Amino acid sequence: MVTGDAAYIKKINRALILEKIIEEGMISRADLSKVTALTRATISAQVADLLQENLVVEAQLEHNTVGRKPIMLSLNRSAGYALGIDLDYGQITFTLSDLLGRPVSSNVVELFTTNYEEIHRLLTEHIRVYEQNCTDSHYGLVGIVVAVHGLVTKEEIIHYIPRLNWHEVDLKRDLAKEFTIPIHIENNANLCAFAERVYVHHQTDNLLCATLYSGIGVGMMMNSEFFRGHDGFAGEIGHMIVMPEGKPCECGNKGCWEKYASETSVFKALSMSRHIKGLTHAQIQQWLQDGDGEVEQLMEQFLYYLAIGLNNIINMYNPDVLVLDSKLLQLYPSALQRIQGHLHSSISHYRELRISSLGKESCVLGACALAIKSFLDVPRLNLSWESA
Known part of the structure; x- marks a missing residue:
C-alpha cells in the first residue's frame, strides 16, 4: 500500500x-x-x-x-495534440497526433541546407502553424518532440549529428525561446524503440530496436525506460567493429558494422556495380522477384553481417524482444529465418526477433507518444496501432 x-x-x-x-x-x-x-x-x-x-x-x-x-x-482524444518531428538529412517529417497517438496529419518538408540557423527558422515557422491550428482544442498543442539522427546528451543538447555536421547545438533552448509548449530532443533510434513498445509490444519491458537505414542505431528500452549510458550516447552500435581493418568509416575506425549491414551499404554496392544513381527499394524488389543472382548474393551477405552484430548485442543485453526496422528486410523472403540461421550460439538468449510493422513511421510515432506520455504524466503508455 x-x-x-x-x-x-x-x-x-x-x-x-x-x-x-x-x-x-x-x-x-x-x-x-x-x-x-x-x-x-x-x-x-x-x-x-x-x-x-x-x-x-x-x-x-x-x-x-x-x-x-x-x-x-x-x-478524450481530441482534447489536445502532440507534434512529432523527425529531423533527418535532406528532409523534416512533421506528424500531428491526437492524445491516443493516432496521426491526424503528416507533412514532409525537403531540406536543401545543413545550416543550423536556416533549419531552426524552418522548424519555428512550421511549429507556429501547427500551434495555431490546434488552438480550437481544449489543451492545444501539448508537447513537441524532435528526433535527431545523432548523439543527444542527457540534458537534451545535440552533441553531434554527422550528416548535418552539427556540434554542441542546444536546439531545445533555442526553440523554447519561441514557444511555451514543452519541447524535448531525443535520438531517433530511441524513439523507434519507444514506438515499438508503446504501439506493438505492450507486455515487453526489455526491447531493442535496430534501425538499419542510413547507418545503424539501436534504441534500448530497459524496464520500460530508455537505456542511455553515462552521457546519453548509448546505442551507437553501428560503430561496433565486425571486420578488423575493414572498410574505413567516417567515425575514424575501420570495419564498423554499419559499413556491412545497413541499407546504405547495399544501395551503395548496387549503385556502383550497376552505375545507377537514385536507386530505389522498388528496383531492388523487382530484381529479387526476377531472381537476380547478384542482388540475392548481396542480400545474403547483408544478412550474414547483420547476424554477426545481432549476435553481439543479444549477448550483451539479453533482450526480451529485438525489432529490426528495415524496408529491405520486408522485401526479402524468409529474411528472419535466414538471420536466425546464422545465430548459432547456445548462450544467446532472446524471446522474439521481429521485423518492424511500423517501419519508418516509428520515429515520428515514438515522438508523438513521448509527448503524450509527458503531458499525461503516466508511468506506462499502451496505445493501439490499429487506431493509428
Whole structure:
C-alpha cells in the first residue's frame, strides 16, 4: 500500500487511472476499481476531476441485456495534440497526433541546407502553424518532440549529428525561446524503440530496436525506460567493429558494422556495380522477384553481417524482444529465418526477433507518444496501432 503525502498519493492514483483508461480503451468505474485495486470512492473523485478537466469523456455502452446501461469512460482524444518531428538529412517529417497517438496529419518538408540557423527558422515557422491550428482544442498543442539522427546528451543538447555536421547545438533552448509548449530532443533510434513498445509490444519491458537505414542505431528500452549510458550516447552500435581493418568509416575506425549491414551499404554496392544513381527499394524488389543472382548474393551477405552484430548485442543485453526496422528486410523472403540461421550460439538468449510493422513511421510515432506520455504524466503508455 502506498503511503505518504496526500497530494503525492493522489497524483499516483490519477496516473494509474489514466493509464488503465487508455489501455482498456473504454472501461466502467466499477471495472476501473477492480483493475486498479482503488476504492470506488477514490475512483469517483478522480474521475470527476478528469471529466472537469476535459481529459475523460463518458458514453453509454449499447447492449441488448436487461438492466441499466453501463457508463463507460474513455480518454478524450481530441482534447489536445502532440507534434512529432523527425529531423533527418535532406528532409523534416512533421506528424500531428491526437492524445491516443493516432496521426491526424503528416507533412514532409525537403531540406536543401545543413545550416543550423536556416533549419531552426524552418522548424519555428512550421511549429507556429501547427500551434495555431490546434488552438480550437481544449489543451492545444501539448508537447513537441524532435528526433535527431545523432548523439543527444542527457540534458537534451545535440552533441553531434554527422550528416548535418552539427556540434554542441542546444536546439531545445533555442526553440523554447519561441514557444511555451514543452519541447524535448531525443535520438531517433530511441524513439523507434519507444514506438515499438508503446504501439506493438505492450507486455515487453526489455526491447531493442535496430534501425538499419542510413547507418545503424539501436534504441534500448530497459524496464520500460530508455537505456542511455553515462552521457546519453548509448546505442551507437553501428560503430561496433565486425571486420578488423575493414572498410574505413567516417567515425575514424575501420570495419564498423554499419559499413556491412545497413541499407546504405547495399544501395551503395548496387549503385556502383550497376552505375545507377537514385536507386530505389522498388528496383531492388523487382530484381529479387526476377531472381537476380547478384542482388540475392548481396542480400545474403547483408544478412550474414547483420547476424554477426545481432549476435553481439543479444549477448550483451539479453533482450526480451529485438525489432529490426528495415524496408529491405520486408522485401526479402524468409529474411528472419535466414538471420536466425546464422545465430548459432547456445548462450544467446532472446524471446522474439521481429521485423518492424511500423517501419519508418516509428520515429515520428515514438515522438508523438513521448509527448503524450509527458503531458499525461503516466508511468506506462499502451496505445493501439490499429487506431493509428
